[in-house]
Amino acid sequence: MIETRRLSRRFGGLLAVDRLDIEVKRGExxxxxxxxxxxxxxxxxxxxxxLAPSSGGAVVAGFDVVADAQExxxxxxxxxxxxxxxxxxxxxxNLSLFAALxxxxxIDARVQKxxxxxxxxxxxxxxxGSFSKGMRQKLAIGRALIHEPxxxxxxxxxxxxxxxxxxxxxxxxxELKAAGRTLFVCTHNLTEAEQLCDRVALFxxxxxxxxxxxxxxxxxxxxxxxxxxxxxxxxxxxLLQALPFAPEVARxxxxxxxxTRDPDTNxxxxxxxxxxxxxxxxxxxxxxxxxxxxxxxxxxxxx
Amino acid sequence: xxxxxxxxxxxxxxVLRSAIVLFTMLFTPLIFVVTGVGSVVATQAAGxxxxxxxxxxxxxxxxxxxxxxxxPSDCIGAYMATLxxxxxxxxxxxxxxxxxSYSVVGEKTSRTLEPLLATPITTAELLVGKIVAAVVxxxxxxxxxxxVYYAAIAIFAPTLLGAILAPxxxxxxxxxxxxxxxxxxxxxVVISSKVxxxxxxxxxxxxxxxxxxxxxxxxxxxxxxxxxxxxxxxxLACLLLDVALTWMAVELFDREQILxxxx
Ligand SMILES: Nc1ncnc2c1ncn2[C@@H]1O[C@H](COP(=O)(O)OP(=O)(O)OP(=O)(O)O)[C@@H](O)[C@H]1O
Ligand SMILES: [Mg+2]
Numbered sequence: 001m002i003e004t005r006r007l008s009r010r011f012g013g014l015l016a017v018d019r020l021d022i023e024v025k026r027g028e029x030x031x032x033x034x035x036x037x038x039x040x041x042x043x044x045x046x047x048x049x050x051l052a053p054s055s056g057g058a059v060v061a062g063f064d065v066v067a068d069a070q071e072x073x074x075x076x077x078x079x080x081x082x083x084x085x086x087x088x089x090x091x092x093x094n095l096s097l098f099a100a101l102x103x104x105x106x107i108d109a110r111v112q113k114x115x116x117x118x119x120x121x122x123x124x125x126x127x128x129g130s131f132s133k134g135m136r137q138k139l140a141i142g143r144a145l146i147h148e149p150x151x152x153x154x155x156x157x158x159x160x161x162x163x164x165x166x167x168x169x170x171x172x173x174x175e176l177k178a179a180g181r182t183l184f185v186c187t188h189n190l191t192e193a194e195q196l197c198d199r200v201a202l203f204x205x206x207x208x209x210x211x212x213x214x215x216x217x218x219x220x221x222x223x224x225x226x227x228x229x230x231x232x233x234x235x236x237x238x239l240l241q242a243l244p245f246a247p248e249v250a251r252x253x254x255x256x257x258x259x260t261r262d263p264d265t266n267x268x269x270x271x272x273x274x275x276x277x278x279x280x281x282x283x284x285x286x287x288x289x290x291x292x293x294x295x296x297x298x299x300x301x302x303x
Numbered sequence: 304x305x306x307x308x309x310x311x312x313x314x315x316x317x318v319l320r321s322a323i324v325l326f327t328m329l330f331t332p333l334i335f336v337v338t339g340v341g342s343v344v345a346t347q348a349a350g351x352x353x354x355x356x357x358x359x360x361x362x363x364x365x366x367x368x369x370x371x372x373x374x375p376s377d378c379i380g381a382y383m384a385t386l387x388x389x390x391x392x393x394x395x396x397x398x399x400x401x402x403x404s405y406s407v408v409g410e411k412t413s414r415t416l417e418p419l420l421a422t423p424i425t426t427a428e429l430l431v432g433k434i435v436a437a438v439v440x441x442x443x444x445x446x447x448x449x450x451v452y453y454a455a456i457a458i459f460a461p462t463l464l465g466a467i468l469a470p471x472x473x474x475x476x477x478x479x480x481x482x483x484x485x486x487x488x489x490x491x492v493v494i495s496s497k498v499x500x501x502x503x504x505x506x507x508x509x510x511x512x513x514x515x516x517x518x519x520x521x522x523x524x525x526x527x528x529x530x531x532x533x534x535x536x537x538x539l540a541c542l543l544l545d546v547a548l549t550w551m552a553v554e555l556f557d558r559e560q561i562l563x564x565x566x
Contacts, residue, residue, distance in 0.1 A: 051559055071423075073423045078417075080418055089316060093316065098418070100309045101309055101419075101423070102422055
């Protein structure tokens with residue numbers, strides 16, 4: 001549904017997006033992660049046909065973002081970084097305006113559907129100027145959805161919201177994904193990316209990595225196992241290191257952290273070795289690196 | 304066409320809800336009406352004395368066919384009545400820039416332009432919508448003002464009505480007025496696509512008033528009289544200007560610049 005070819009954008013001397021190659025399949029949710037100023041918003045604007053690439057290009061929903069920008073805009077929904085509502089107009093009017101611009105046939109019913117879905121129906125006739133930040137954000141999502149586009153670009157959908165409001169928006173995004181929409185979500189919230197997205201792209205002007213969250217873990221850290229022994233000693237470490245597949249072993253107190261290339265076949269051998277040597281194994285767990293650690297690791301050493 | 308109308312409606316709902324805009328659009332014509340009627344009535348009273356003096360011939364020469372069929376004492380009043388109409392012609396130039404600048408500043412501060420540009424609307428549709436939205440109420444307010452002015456003249460100085468109902472003046476109010484309004488808004492748009500700050504744009508677009516001020520000064524100095532030919536030429540020039548400026552506005556209104564500059 002989204003495919004970019006060496007997509008680049010320059011602002012004067014600044015290369016905001018540098019030869020981005022990425023593909024998002026139909027129904028997939030891609031998390032687009034990167035620090036402030038990484039070029040996420042710039043990328044989204046190019047993919048929505050709002051900003052022309054300086055070089056390279058992209059095809060979104062089957063249309064070229066430069067040559068057929070209008071066709072692209074018909075088929076995508078964009079949640080902009082700032083909600084940008086007409087404050088003097090009511091919630092209902094804000095949505096009906098965009099429904100009209102997208103040529104929705106039964107505007108009233110459509111607007112009602114989304115206001116109800118977003119729990120804003122009771123406030124439908126209030127001017128948006130009187131809305132809280134979370135309500136505006138929900139309304140902005142409604143606006144992005146009003147023409148029921150197959151592809152949605154969400155630029156920081158939960159930034160600045162309280163945990164409860166953020167959770168509700170995440171639930172909503174989860175539902176959109178379940179309904180088969182293709183999602184491109186820019187976010188700084190790693191837990192959110194992990195919860196919602198099939199794949200995560202780490203981006204800072206250039207694409208640094210893109211994979212499923214478990215894939216990223218494995219790629220960055222391999223798979224590590226924590227083995228807790230009663231009275232672990234350096235002798236245990238040496239014992240494991242002597243094994244033919246040469247695992248990396250570190251000990252802190254009673255904790256051994258072991259990294260091997262192929263944990264599925266190697267772990268039973270590790271444990272067997274320890275047990276045969278008389279070690280008292282308390283428990284064995286696979287270590288789940290937080291996405292945050294991976295994020296910091298990859299952004300710290302982009303290689 | 305449908306898209307244009309959607310924008311026009313939205314602009315009216317949004318901008319006319321601003322008390323300041325509404326007040327300016329209605330109050331400015333009102334000031335013009337009071338000034339105009341006051342000047343005409345005062346001049347006519349003075350004219351009653353002048354008319355009997357030997358200066359009457361002098362005035363008749365200056366006013367040309369404006370005074371044919373009028374008593375010499377009414378002549379100077381008629382002259383003032385038309386001069387005030389020229390003042391009214393400034394309204395269609397000034398009022399739309401008030402509306403347009405509000406519409407731009409509003410769009411800018413509420414950051415609504417990006418979602419708007421992300422819809423399938425074309426640049427031309429968006430622009431024409433904004434232009435029409437600014438021109439129509441401005442022309443309406445002008446006509447309302449002129450209508451009240453006509454009514455007041457009919458009541459306080461009925462003998463002068465003929466002079467201001469001359470075809471040349473009707474054409475000025477009803478044809479040249481809207482054309483001027485379009486030129487004024489177009490000019491504001493062209494400037495604002497070249498200037499970073501929409502406020503500067505509004506001030507620069509005041510330049511369109513200049514020819515009008517010249518006409519006003521010219522007529523009050525007795526250099527020339529506004530007549531049918533002059534109005535005709537002005538209409539034609541203005542029409543050409545409108546076409547050229549609208550084309551330029553659409554060409555220069557770069558979505559990208561507006562996204563990245565109007566912040
Ligand atoms: N219109 C513009 N003119 C000049 N530079 C720009 C423009 N828009 C963006 N940039 C620059 O491009 C870079 C990327 O900006 P962008 O807004 O895409 O980052 P981002 O990843 O969305 O950041 P954030 O997480 O803060 O939203 C920044 O250095 C920014 O200053
Ligand atoms: Mg951003």
